[in-house]
Amino acid sequence: MLDPQTTTDKPQGAAASLLNGLTVLEAFSVARRSLLGVTEISELVGLHKSTVSRMLTGLDEAGYVQRDDDTGRYRLGLGMIGLAGPLLAELGVRRAALPHLEELTEATAETAAIAVWNGTNAIVVEQVASPHQVKHSAAIGTRYNKFASSSVRVFLAELPPEETDRLLAGRIVLQEGYRGLEDPAHQRLADVRDHGFAVNDGETTYEEYGISAPVRDYRGAVVGCITASAPRSRVQHQRSQSILRDAVLQAAERVSARLGSRPGEATPVH
Structure with a gap:
C-alpha cells in the first residue's frame, strides 16, 4: 500500500x-x-473509495486516465504523455548528445555542452569539460537568460516573432533597454537563423568565447543546443574560430540525426 501523509499537519483543500x-x-x-x-486503487493508496472515485473522474476529464467502457476500470491516459513529454525529450537529447559531446571535446580540447529550453532559459543538461587547466565550464543545471549568450540566441531564433518580442521585453536580459520590434536584437536572431549558429565573443564575460548550434528532432523542431566554450585567448585567430565552429556544427548535425532529423529540415518560424 502506498503511504499517504499521516502527520497531523496534512495539506488541506486544493493542496490535499x-x-x-x-x-x-x-x-x-x-x-x-x-x-x-476503484477498489483496487483504494486499497493500494489507502484512500476511501469515494475519494478515489472522485479523483478518477477529474483525472479522466483531464485526460490523465481513461475509463474502459466495458469493465469500468481505468488505465493511464494519453494526457500523461503530454505531461511527461518535455522531460522525456530532455532526457533523450541528453543521452543522444553525450557521445558527440565527448567527440567534440576530444577534437577541439574545449568544453562541450548541451542545453535545453524551458521557455525562458537555456539550461545545461550535460557537459564534457575541457582537459585544459584554464577553461570555461558550467555546472549541469546552470541557466542562461542573457541575450548575449549564444545558446539563448539559438533558442530565441526559433520562436515566433511575437513570442520573441514578449521575452525580449521582459524575461531575457539585454545589455541595453529593449526598443521593440525595431531593436537590432531581431536582426541578430535573423542572422542566427540564416547562418545556423550563434557566437558569443566576449559578450557575457570578456574572456569567454562560445559558439552554439541547434539540435533538431524528427519534426525539425529545435530541442537542444550544442555549445563549445573556450577562453578567447585560445581562439583569437581566425583558424581556431573556424575549426571550433565547424566542429560544433558537425556535432549538432550528428545529434540531430540520432533524433531523426533530416538535413535541411526545420520547423518554420511563424
Whole structure:
C-alpha cells in the first residue's frame, strides 16, 4: 500500500486534492497492471473509495486516465504523455548528445555542452569539460537568460516573432533597454537563423568565447543546443574560430540525426 501523509499537519483543500490525485496516478506504476478498478486503487493508496472515485473522474476529464467502457476500470491516459513529454525529450537529447559531446571535446580540447529550453532559459543538461587547466565550464543545471549568450540566441531564433518580442521585453536580459520590434536584437536572431549558429565573443564575460548550434528532432523542431566554450585567448585567430565552429556544427548535425532529423529540415518560424 502506498503511504499517504499521516502527520497531523496534512495539506488541506486544493493542496490535499492535488496530492491525492498524484497518489492515485502512482497506483498504476505500483500495481504494474494496465487496468485498475476503484477498489483496487483504494486499497493500494489507502484512500476511501469515494475519494478515489472522485479523483478518477477529474483525472479522466483531464485526460490523465481513461475509463474502459466495458469493465469500468481505468488505465493511464494519453494526457500523461503530454505531461511527461518535455522531460522525456530532455532526457533523450541528453543521452543522444553525450557521445558527440565527448567527440567534440576530444577534437577541439574545449568544453562541450548541451542545453535545453524551458521557455525562458537555456539550461545545461550535460557537459564534457575541457582537459585544459584554464577553461570555461558550467555546472549541469546552470541557466542562461542573457541575450548575449549564444545558446539563448539559438533558442530565441526559433520562436515566433511575437513570442520573441514578449521575452525580449521582459524575461531575457539585454545589455541595453529593449526598443521593440525595431531593436537590432531581431536582426541578430535573423542572422542566427540564416547562418545556423550563434557566437558569443566576449559578450557575457570578456574572456569567454562560445559558439552554439541547434539540435533538431524528427519534426525539425529545435530541442537542444550544442555549445563549445573556450577562453578567447585560445581562439583569437581566425583558424581556431573556424575549426571550433565547424566542429560544433558537425556535432549538432550528428545529434540531430540520432533524433531523426533530416538535413535541411526545420520547423518554420511563424
